[in-house]
Amino acid sequence: xxxxxxxxxxxxxxxxxxxxxxxxxxxxxxxxxxxxxxxxxxxxxxxxxxxxxxxxxxxxxxxxxxxxxxxxxxxxxxxxxxxxxxxxxxxxxxxxxxxxxxxxxxxxxxxxxxxxxxx
Amino acid sequence: xxxxxxxxxxxxxxxxxxxxxxxxxxxxxxxxxxxxxxxxxxxxxxxxxxxxxxxxxxxxxxxxxxxxxxxxxxxxxxxxxxxxxxxxxxxxxxxxxxxxxxxxxxxxxxxxx
Numbered sequence: 001x002x003x004x005x006x007x008x009x010x011x012x013x014x015x016x017x018x019x020x021x022x023x024x025x026x027x028x029x030x031x032x033x034x035x036x037x038x039x040x041x042x043x044x045x046x047x048x049x050x051x052x053x054x055x056x057x058x059x060x061x062x063x064x065x066x067x068x069x070x071x072x073x074x075x076x077x078x079x080x081x082x083x084x085x086x087x088x089x090x091x092x093x094x095x096x097x098x099x100x101x102x103x104x105x106x107x108x109x110x111x112x113x114x115x116x117x118x119x
Numbered sequence: 120x121x122x123x124x125x126x127x128x129x130x131x132x133x134x135x136x137x138x139x140x141x142x143x144x145x146x147x148x149x150x151x152x153x154x155x156x157x158x159x160x161x162x163x164x165x166x167x168x169x170x171x172x173x174x175x176x177x178x179x180x181x182x183x184x185x186x187x188x189x190x191x192x193x194x195x196x197x198x199x200x201x202x203x204x205x206x207x208x209x210x211x212x213x214x215x216x217x218x219x220x221x222x223x224x225x226x227x228x229x230x231x232x
Contacts, residue, residue, distance in 0.1 A: 004161075006161075032217050034219065034220070042224075042225070043207065043222045043223060044162075044207070044220075044222045046219055046220070049214065049217060051217065057214070091159075093161050095162075095220075097217070107150075107164055108220060109164070110161040110162040110164075111161050112160055113159070113160065113161045115159070
């Protein structure tokens with residue numbers, strides 16, 4: 001099946017610094033990528049939808065200036081957590097949707113997640 | 120609201136069947152999915168069902184769909200200790216020219232040896 005990678009898998013940073021997380025589709029072209037946040041023992045919360053070459057669409061309550069998303073190519077999307085604070089500590093998961101299928105007939109493939117800890 | 124509901128916990132003995140239930144919200148969802156998440160890992164697609172189907176079987180997995188009640192279930196036959204994980208159902212909702220997944224609250228399955 002399709003493979004999506006994330007890098008890094010774990011990151012620890014100091015409060016006030018910025019952290020970039022990469023999401024790559026390894027064997028397919030992802031026209032759309034999604035970024036999720038998961039708190040301990042909770043479900044996934046969609047943060048934003050990212051289409052290649054255009055601005056990301058953020059969900060209500062997600063700060064655009066805080067969580068910068070760039071989808072510059074069909075295989076790479078990045079999430080930058082700017083000026084991170086301890087409350088940003090979470091598990092961030094990306095997913096990628098392969099293009100060329102009618103909406104709703106394909107599936108999303110998920111990355112393994114990145115655990116961010118802000119001290 | 121947008122909540123997709125699941126029971127939080129399920130405990131079964133090894134070899135028994137497990138049934139995980141999900142109540143979704145959008146009757147127009149074309150596909151419904153089941154994902155598995157092991158500790159500290161991402162989500163693994165287990166199976167999905169198209170909305171015009173009532174049942175889908177895939178090896179040990181059986182998905183049942185009741186569109187009238189917006190109820191989805193996942194049955195795991197001959198449950199093994201390796202099946203211990205969190206299981207999420209998900210429905211599709213259209214958004215901004217594409218679609219997004221709405222995930223259920225997750226069911227933590229514990230398999231006792």
